[in-house]
Amino acid sequence: xPEIPAEPYPFAFSLADTALVIIDMQRDFVEPxxxxxxxxxDVEQLRGVIPPLATVLQTAREAGLFVIHTxxxxxxxxxxxxxxxxxxxxxxxxxxDPGPNGRILxxxxxxxxxIDELTPVPGEPVIDKPGKGAFYATDFGAILAxxxxxxxxxxxxxxEVCVHTTVREANDRxxxxxxxSDCVGSYFADFQRVxxxxxxxxxxxxxxxxxxxAFLSALQNLTPSPVL
Ligand code: C5J
Numbered sequence: 001x002p003e004i005p006a007e008p009y010p011f012a013f014s015l016a017d018t019a020l021v022i023i024d025m026q027r028d029f030v031e032p033x034x035x036x037x038x039x040x041x042d043v044e045q046l047r048g049v050i051p052p053l054a055t056v057l058q059t060a061r062e063a064g065l066f067v068i069h070t071x072x073x074x075x076x077x078x079x080x081x082x083x084x085x086x087x088x089x090x091x092x093x094x095x096x097d098p099g100p101n102g103r104i105l106x107x108x109x110x111x112x113x114x115i116d117e118l119t120p121v122p123g124e125p126v127i128d129k130p131g132k133g134a135f136y137a138t139d140f141g142a143i144l145a146x147x148x149x150x151x152x153x154x155x156x157x158x159x160e161v162c163v164h165t166t167v168r169e170a171n172d173r174x175x176x177x178x179x180x181s182d183c184v185g186s187y188f189a190d191f192q193r194v195x196x197x198x199x200x201x202x203x204x205x206x207x208x209x210x211x212x213x214a215f216l217s218a219l220q221n222l223t224p225s226p227v228l
Contacts, residue, residue, distance in 0.1 A: 001013065001014055002014065002218050002221065002222060003218070004178065004208075004210050004214050004215055004218045005210060005214045006178060006202045006205075006208040006209060007200045007204075007208065007209050007210065008132065008200050008203055008208070009204070009208075010034065011108065011166050011176070011178045011208040011210065013153075013178070013218075015063060015064055015065055015222055017148060017149060017150045017151050018065060018066070018104065018149065018150075018151040018152070018153060019061050019065070019067065019068050019144060019147065019149045019151070019152055019153070020056065020057070020060045020066070020067045020068070020153050020154065020155065021051050021069075021070070021134070021152050021153065021156070021166070022053065022057065022066055022067070022068070022069045022070070022114075022118060022155050022156050023070050023134065023154065023156025023157065023163050023166060023184075024070055024071060024072045024156050024157055024158075024162050025050075025053070025069070025114050025115055025118045025156050025157065026071050026072070026073075026111070026112055026113060026114055026115070027101050027110060027111045027112070027113060027114075027115055028101070028104065028105050028111040028112055029043070029046060029072075029074075029157050029198050030043055030047055030049075030050070030115060030157065030160070030161070031043060031101070031111070031115070032100075032173075033099050033100035033101055033111070034101060034104065034105075034111045035091075035095070035101065035104050035105045035111070036063070036158075036187065038091040038092045038093040038094075038099070038104060039089065039091050039211055040091070040152050042186035042187060043183065043187075045186065045187045045188070045189075046157050046158070046185040046186075046187065047176075047185075048182075048185065049155075049156075049157065049182070049183055049184065049185040050115070050117050050118070052180075052182045052183050052212045053155050053156075053180075053183040053212075054117050054118060055212065056155065056180065056183055056212050056215065056216065057118055058120065059216050059219050059220065060153075060219065061121070061204060063219045063220075063222055065110045065153075065219070065228070066144065066147050066149060067120075067124045068124060068125050068126075068127065068140070068144075069109075069114060069118075069120050069124060069126045069127065070126070070127040070128075070129055070134045070140070070156070070166075071112060071113070071114065071126060071127070071128050071129070071131070072105065072129055072131075072162060073098070073106060073107045073112045073128060073129075073130070074095060074105060074106055074107065074130055075106075075107060076096075076106055076107070076108065076226075078095070078096050080130040080137070081095055081096070081130065085150075087185070089215065099111060100170075107128055108139060108160060114126070114218045125143050126162035127139070127140045127143070129132040131165070132161055132162045132165040132166075133162070133165040133166050133168070133169040134162075134166040134170075135146075135166070135169040135170070135173065136169065136202075137146045144175075149175075150174070150175060150176065151176045152167075152170055152176070152177045153173050153177075153178045153180065153215060154166065154177050154178065154179045154180070154184070154188070154207075155179075155180050155183035155184055156183070156184060157184065157185045157186075158184075158185060158186050158187060158191075159176050159184045159185060159186040159191060159195040160186055160191040160192075160194075160195040163179065163184050163195070164195055164198070164199075164206075165206055167179065167199060167206050168206060170172055171206050171207070176207065176208075177199075177206065177207035178207060178208040178209070178210060178213065178215070179196065179199055179207060179208070179209050179210075180209075180210060180215055181209050181210065181214045182211050183212050183213075184196075186193070189215075196209050
């Protein structure tokens with residue numbers, strides 16, 4: 001089985017059992033005027049993730065790896081948004097308020113959608129999730145099961161929130177997770193560093209961490225299985 005050099009030790013994977021997961025690469029998090037910025041964050045902190053992630057996505061598609069995207073957001077009537085989430089903090093705009101890219105974090109709005117650089121193609125499921133974790137109140141787990149997936153290569157934003165929550169949920173469900181260090185991003189440099197440390201610490205308590213170059217090299221050495 002091919003291996004990716006990773007910390008705390010090599011990550012073994014195959015095309016058949018592994019999915020590339022791209023978490024919440026939405027305008028609302030990485031472009032001005034969205035949810036991330038209304039919370040007081042500098043979206044430029046996340047934009048460095050886009051070029052390496054676009055390369056990973058393209059290479060994964062060429063290799064025939066299963067790709068799945070997620071989006072955090074809510075129904076237009078906010079019936080799936082807990083009041084605690086809606087009312088927390090002191091943002092300049094709340095979830096559901098009109099912003100420059102439509103209503104903040106609402107499904108169907110421009111700001112809620114995935115950025116142009118990473119637009120999903122047909123065959124790549126897009127999971128709409130009301131929470132931080134991809135498994136909560138979605139069919140993410142059922143789709144992975146239907147495709148025989150047991151290993152996740154995790155990318156997207158933000159490292160310490162939706163990436164961490166999804167990796168933790170995945171661990172409790174028996175998945176092995178490799179997080180690509182330059183393809184996940186945080187608004188906070190300290191959270192990025194510590195968030196990655198927390199995954200690979202204690203012998204890989206939540207999983208493995210590697211740079212995207214290690215994953216790309218491993219993928220490029222594989223050839224897709226013939227379709228029977
Ligand atoms: C946040 C996310 N940070 N996708 N969402 O609220 O990480």
